[in-house]
Amino acid sequence: MRPENYQAVKLGDSNEYEIFIGPNHPGIEGNYAFRLMLDGDIVVSGKADAGYLHRGFEKLMEGRLWIQNLAIVPRICVPDPAPMEVAYSMAVEEIMGIEAPIRAQWIRTMQLELSRVAAHLFTFGGHAATTGMYTPMFWGVADRDLVLDLFEDFTGGRVYSIYNIPGGVRRELPPEFLQKLSNLLDYLESRQNDYDNLLFTNQVFVERAKGCGALTQSQALELSVTGPNLRACGLAYDVRRDDPYLVYDELEFDIPRQKHGDAYSRILVRRDELFQSIRILRQIIERLPSIKGKIRTPIPNPLSWNVRKGEAYARVESSKGELAYYVVSDGGDKPYRVHVRGPSSMHAVQTLEFLAKGARLEDVAQIMFSLDACPPEVDR
Amino acid sequence: MKKINYNDKGSILNPLKNLQFYARKPVTEPLGPRDASASYRGFHINDLNKCIGCSSCQKICDNAAITMVEVPSIKEDAAKGLRNLRPAIDYGRCCWCALCVDICPTSAIEMTREYVHTCDGDETDSYFIFPKETGIHGDSFEKGWTKTEDSDLLDRIRRPMGEMLSEARIDNFDEIVDGFTLEMAVQEASRCVDCGLCEDACPAHMHAPNYIRSIYEGNLEQAVEWMYETNPFSHVCGRVCTHICETACSLGHGEGESDPIAIRWLKRFAMDNVSKTKIKQIARKGKARKKSGKSIAVVGAGPAGLTAAFDLVKKGHKVTVYESLPKAGGMTRYGIPNYRLPEDRLDQDIEVIQSVGVDIKYNVKVGTDISMAQLYKDNHAVVMAIGLQMGRSTRIKGSDHKMVVKAVDLLRMIPKGDKVNVPKSAVVIGGGNVAMDIARSMARLQQQKYGEVNITLTALEQLGKTFLADDEEVKESLEEGISILDARGPKQCVIKNNKLVGLETVKVISIFDAQGRFAPKYDEEDLQFHQADMVIEAIGQMSDVSILGEELTEELEWNRGRIQIDENGHTSVEWLWSAGDMVKGPDVINAVADGHRVAKDIDRFLNK
């Protein structure tokens, strides 16, 4: 080591100083970095630093066949990959002018809701861990794993399902799958008290989370915040209800919301949403067996598949907010342009910078996790 | 669900309730891999016997993880669509998406439930695997993700081809098949996986994947361009080709119901839907600007001769074709009935060839009107492509009767417009396509003349097993009211009072002897009599080589009655090449391929 490399840093005129958080930091969700200017332990200003997970997805997709992109889209958001597949498939279907068979739409809805359950469980754990509570994290991750077991059962992959295909889904559900799903939902519901006791009504947690990173509704709207984060500010907006896709208009569910817009409101919204998802899944379990028919509208041979000219903007409510795919086809066998609008691209950059200002250093990690900001959606 | 109020504060003792977890069963799984789910996408396996090496998996792989390796111990057979290529997978690229499984036409590649593979830093070679029946570590695991009907990415069913009903077609020579509509053609073309097995199988190596792709894109002119690169008889081949390509087609190798792509009908569709003038333009493409000053004579204006002429003209040589009959086309005109190949289509192919600059002299019989020696004197090279114009005889008793005729002779008379003596009942001997052609042609003539069909076809081979004619032909013949008697050998033509009354046949026990030579054995006890006014022999043809003249016949080397040629069609005489049916068999596309081969060799020879 070279001692001469370690020189004293020159201080500025004020007593402000700068620190880096990330990319290798336990308080950072994923591979992401932050430069913070501190005065004492109060953040004066913050600047996000992204690009650690940049793979050039949009460029990659332009070089692959329409069907080949199916394998790559879920990688854009690792904790919640299913909406990516569905949104891409929906966009391509819209350009082609085909529609997935009704049974496929139900299965897709089920997949989306299951994925939401898994993602929320994961976020609970992450959020709790940033306040120093590791048991809820262990629980969240272990319970999520049970959901992943189900994913493995019907899609063949634990995390990356690669289950959707433009025109429908790739496989029929395995026998007795719905029973297994029902058992899992029972189990998750039975865990509600445990989670409530340990996390949601735990004074240690509540005190930390309340008032942390509070957003007002107008600030949220100005920053294009969506999803649970927006609903925590009091606006009951949900793509599932307001721009319905798949079969959400046939399902009954509430849109949970909170008024205060802080970290605690956000996690409460997620908690309620988890149980709304369970409610939706119960309806699906009831209805799905009676919906017979094909699960795939045939598409031409994927190796020579030219999608006709056109463009489509497909929006889906992911566990993190509004996810959109803008797909442009020039009539070729590969997409001409795919633009991914990840919900976290709004949350992890401007909103996080905005909320960090004035927050205490130890809260920055909590704010990031409470926004459920997923860096790969920013970097793509 | 219990609601939590934002302002509620739980008791400080709440977390302590979770002390009860000390009494619960732990959720920890035992060390070691669990069993994966029934459709898990684990490591690959490949059934090397089912795999045909079409490399569809390589093309669909989004990560460029699949390399095709050549396995010499596996036999390859282009005509059957079998290559000795097998996929090897790079696990440094693979993402286990199972698209390769879902596209595999033969369901050879599959995935197991095995998923643990670790290696030391210097053992990355173990990431490049050659999947066999057992997985990456040689252990057998249960299958995981395999292809199901739902997950199959290929469209297995051929678009149905409309055709005339048997009642409508039996009294005329109109073309039976309707042809595709644009929509159907595009759909059919969209099934192609672009494996190229067809191209390998085709004797002329037509660029089928390319023109199918062009049809799919709706660019028919481009498609025709691809065809004319290898075949100036595209109209003919689009209708009557023996389509070896479709036998080779990877989609036809699938399990269960899986039809090959209708390559022939697609070709027909493209040719029919591009205007004649456009085709002429396309055919002229690539013609040499400069004249070479060399001249070549071609004997016989059949597919082989005209293809050779077409190629040579495009190279800048002067070519004259000598044809003894009044029209060109050879066997395609005088051997194939109109209901399979309408004459105007053939005319168009020939017109296109002539438009490129091929000069055809009709009604000139080489050997009588002009001698071979003269041809050699006037030209730098001569191509013999006279085909097989003489029918073979069964030489059974009574076969020299005047009502015992050869199929080729009859077939030639119909398009020529000669008056055909249509019998009330006829028996055809032979089970090949020529036999079918004559049987069905006679059936039409009978229907026109008498209003009913009375034709019996006897063949040595067994239906559905060794039968020579195409299945389609058999099916259509039966529909048209022709009765087919299989496994019957001709014994004698029964002649009473100098008049033919019928044919006697015996049952066939076996056709070939132990060495595989043709030596039919009959059960003489099982004798049948078929009443007939005419017996038609359709058991094969031979070439009329008398036109060569004695001197040349002496000079040439022969092989079992055929002229001895090398692989390029060059005979032992320096200036003479031979092509087509007379030296090789037995269909249009082989003749075309032969024509190309000879033309190439001649060009090479002339430029030496």
Place this chain on the structure above:
Amino acid sequence: MNKVQIDEILNKVNGIKITHKRKTRIRVDVDADSLPTLLELIKGRASYIHLSAITCVDWIADNQFELVYHVWSYEEKCLISAHTRIDRGSEKNPAKYISVYDLFKPADFFERDIFEMYGVTFIGSPRMEKFILTEWNGVPPMLKDFDAEAYVQETFKWTDYNPDWLQELTDQGGGIAVKPEDIRTAGNTHNMSTHRERDKAKAAAVKANDKMQGWKQ
């Protein structure tokens, strides 16, 4: 607000083309000059306050960038996609456009993204600097004339595998026949057939070894 009313508002903008694609999607095409006016209009008069995304599409054949502004109204429950085209510019004179940051805060992120990926400068955008690609020195990578695959082949090396089974096959006279790269180089419009590539390779091999004839006799 019904269809007529929204059309009325939109038609205030000069040279606008409106396409109602479905109930929740309206596509409008406007000139580059009038796009900010349009956005201001629909934000102020028709409650389109949520900027969902800004997309840039590189139409290299037309030498143009297409900018698409997706704006959502929480009240109307409708998405307007405003398309406009700007000149693609050149290396020396990069494309420029007006920022909509003063209308929509999130434009900061999207405009910075387009600046990085396409090199379009947005005048008035607060942070026209690199964000994701801070350590990238090449041309903006999303441009159609940047060939990522060629760049990768040039820059990186691949693992050179030589497992035992491959050696065995090579000893028998077989071995690698078609590499995945071979089928990709053939053409960009579609995966060309492998067999011709293979034929070529094989023909060369036949020549070299003077062995038996290949596929094509």
Place this chain on the structure above:
Amino acid sequence: MKKELKIKQKERTNPLAHVFDDFIRFCQSKSLFMLHYCTGCGAIELPPAMTSRFDMERLGIQPMVTPRQADILLITGYVSIKTLKRVILTYEQMQSPKYVIGICSCTVNGGMYWQSYATAKKLNEYMPVDVYIAGCMPRPEAVMAGLQRLKDNIRNDKKEHKGSAWKDYFKRYDYYLGNQQALFGEDWQTPTDIIAEAKLYGLETEETYGKHTKLLEKHQTPLLPQEMRIK
């Protein structure tokens, strides 16, 4: 195959040295700290492996937040070039002995991002790798199997020389540095002085030095005091 490189090392005279080394290795293999750094998507399977269901602590492995106290660097999938720089910094900061595990396809041959202009393709060009785990992404069980393999390698290092890939970084520093320079530019440098460390450990060989280390020397600049303000 790599050739055997000569190390300038002092003779060890203590007869108990080998016994002592064995004991150290045994202890090392029973207590490993794994750096908590999610470089790519494979990181999503680490929380399950760490938490109660698969419980990595059974193997004596625990996450650790700082590189200086960590033994294992997990590269969980693709590394973008921007990340790779930080990964190298992190790796050089870790105390020896240190181990690198490459998870997912991407660390071997580019994986699904093989066409990407932004990711590095082969991890072992930039740092020695001890164990690879196949999968995209590998399940927690596979991750556990990989960790177990690493443990075994460390224990059996004396016999098989498998658990000491880290030494290779010092022995062939010029090679690794060359690859890093090729990607990041020739003025690439880290605050850590690898050559000094190599001397300290007695792991210098002729391949520790080369034209790339010369380049490094040429461009070496001391870290200047930084202006501590966000622009």
